[in-house]
Amino acid sequence: MSYFDSATKNAAKYLRNHLMLEKEFRLKSSHAHELVAACLEMNSKAAASVNAKDLLDPDFPEEMGWIAQTGDFVKTRIERLGENPKNRYLLKLLDSSDQIAEVVAQALKPPCDFCGRVNDSTKIQGQKYGDPYKWACGYCVNDHRNTTVAACHFCDRPENVWLTKDLKGPFRLCEYHVDEPN
Numbered sequence: 001m002s003y004f005d006s007a008t009k010n011a012a013k014y015l016r017n018h019l020m021l022e023k024e025f026r027l028k029s030s031h032a033h034e035l036v037a038a039c040l041e042m043n044s045k046a047a048a049s050v051n052a053k054d055l056l057d058p059d060f061p062e063e064m065g066w067i068a069q070t071g072d073f074v075k076t077r078i079e080r081l082g083e084n085p086k087n088r089y090l091l092k093l094l095d096s097s098d099q100i101a102e103v104v105a106q107a108l109k110p111p112c113d114f115c116g117r118v119n120d121s122t123k124i125q126g127q128k129y130g131d132p133y134k135w136a137c138g139y140c141v142n143d144h145r146n147t148t149v150a151a152c153h154f155c156d157r158p159e160n161v162w163l164t165k166d167l168k169g170p171f172r173l174c175e176y177h178v179d180e181p182n
């Protein structure tokens, strides 16, 4: 299965679970896939699998930043789908468009390179194609036994995750913050 296929499948499932837990909203599987496609700024699942396939690549972390910056595409898609009387239940999600985009963007990110956890990974700053560690989950970033990755306390989240070897000084700060007066 390609990364695109497994990631979009995971995102649709994660979105359905999220809406059930947070809002007791039962989203149909087919509609979950439509909304995931909308987060990829595509008008349908079919279009997404053709056009976004190459853009969704865990080996190129710099290129995944564009996914679902806002819920605008989600909102438009819900409005469009909701025109069909059978799909009118979706209109209840209009106010949640931004939240849906956020949840889907998180679930489309690759699993943690240390433990394999999904739906919780953050891009490791400064890592590019060919580097062994590019994604880390919150658990591994905060786990003191993991000496490979850590957070700079002065960086804003989510851009605060670095390889420990790139953090300097007694307070382990990133290159941008190491010289800042404390």
Ligand SMILES: [Zn+2]
Residues within 6 Å of the ligand: 112, 113, 114, 115, 116, 117, 136, 137, 138, 139, 140, 141
């Ligand atoms: Zn992890």
Ligand SMILES: [Zn+2]
Residues within 6 Å of the ligand: 152, 153, 154, 155, 173, 174, 175, 176, 177
């Ligand atoms: Zn920093």
